Amino acid sequence: MLNLAALLRPESLQDFIAQEHIIAPDTPLFKMLKHNALSHCFFYGPPGSGKTTLAALIAKELNKPFMSYNATSFKIEELRQFVKSYENTLFQPIIFIDEVHRLTRTQQEVLLPIMESYSAIILGASTYNPFHSLTNAIRSRSFLFELKPHSNAHLDSILEKALAYVKDSKHIHIELESQAREYLIHSSVGDARAMLNLLDAIISTGEHHISLQGLKALRPYALHDGASESESHYTLISALIKSIRGSDVNASVYYLARLIAGNENPEFIARRLVILASEDIGNANPNALNLATSTMMAVSKIGYPESRIILSQCVIYLASSPKSNTAYNAINAALDSIKQGCVLEVPSQILPDSSSYLYPHNFGGWVEQSYLAQDLHFVESTTKGFEKTLNEWLEKIKNKEKITNTSKDKGTENA
Secondary structure, three states: OOOHHHHOOOOOHHHOOOOHHHHOOOOHHHHHHHOOOOOEEEEEOOOOOOHHHHHHHHHHHHOOOEEEEEOOOOOHHHHHHHHHOOOOOOOOOEEEEEOHHHOOHHHHHHHHHHHHHOOOEEEEEEOOOHHHOOOHHHHOOEEEEEOOOOOHHHHHHHHHHHHHHHHHHHOOOOEEOHHHHHHHHHOOOOOHHHHHHHHHHHHHOOOOEEOHHHHHHHOOOOHHHOOEOOEOHHHHHHHHHHHHHOOOHHHHHHHHHHHHHOOOOHHHHHHHHHHHHHHHHHHHOOHHHHHHHHHHHHHHHHOOOOHHHHHHHHHHHHHHOOOOOHHHHHHHHHHHHHHOOOOOOOOHHHOOOOOOOOOHHHHOOOOOOOOOOOOOOOOOOOOOHHHHHHHHHHHHHHHHHHHHHHHHHHHHHHO
């Protein structure tokens, strides 16, 4: 194997392909580097998008000592010794930690004083958004940047460089069929490393005329069934949510499969399902939130490939459930009213020290009394699923009170 991914790694930020939204001259990160004022940063994005390479290039650009660790294996004492070795020097080292979403609380506690004192600059990388796995203290002291999958144009440019390198350095002329070229690019789903590794593999077999059939023989299950350049995980997660909301079970499972095939983080998918369970189903089927929450917990412990089954069960259940956005609309309406100045006094009978409060349990579960200084109406319930049962219960207890009061009035009149 030639190890093209390593051999073609850029030597400077000027050679770094793509991620213009992060490293272009007008971006905050570029300005930090220009003024030698780099802060702690965490980079996340799909495999092969350049996270590790970017961190190494930053250290090279600033001419700082660079040490790389993996969150799953680095030893705390080793990290402390590395930082200590630069205490009385003019050098501020850069510590790079891969898979930062796997950092334990203990490891993060060790990093915190280093970040506070800036005795070293911490850079981290993850294929998942590490926001939910990092403590508030770590997050508040750092910047978070998302790297995007390489576009097809970027991959084509990288492929050209690879072919030129093989020809100039190894004196191997590669004939690449147009369909094979297209397959190399599209099946890599924005992952430059995956594309170069596949090219590397077929060259290493002695094949210098590369055909579509030859590539497919090496990668029979192409990743182009997952997310692609034009269909990022945001596009596909949106399609999944809309399909569930629309109660299309088959479309829902299909888009879930697309996300899984694209190696989407199962916890990201599960978090969106939890939100949907309240926003789009709510009390029409209260158990939807229970199942979605259980799914989120389960996939965080299990991971792929088995998580696909758990996610599928949840998606089918949510898509099949009756839908209601009552909770979503109600809280938004209430918040809007407060923003518009509707700040009411709390009625005296429900103040903490009130002696006139009527305890509902002493009146069979409900008693008429004012809880607001003026009438407000935010909840527009539907008649779907269990929400209908809740509405019927509210109507029942309130009508019962009206009937009781009417009977008392008639009794008073007769007297």
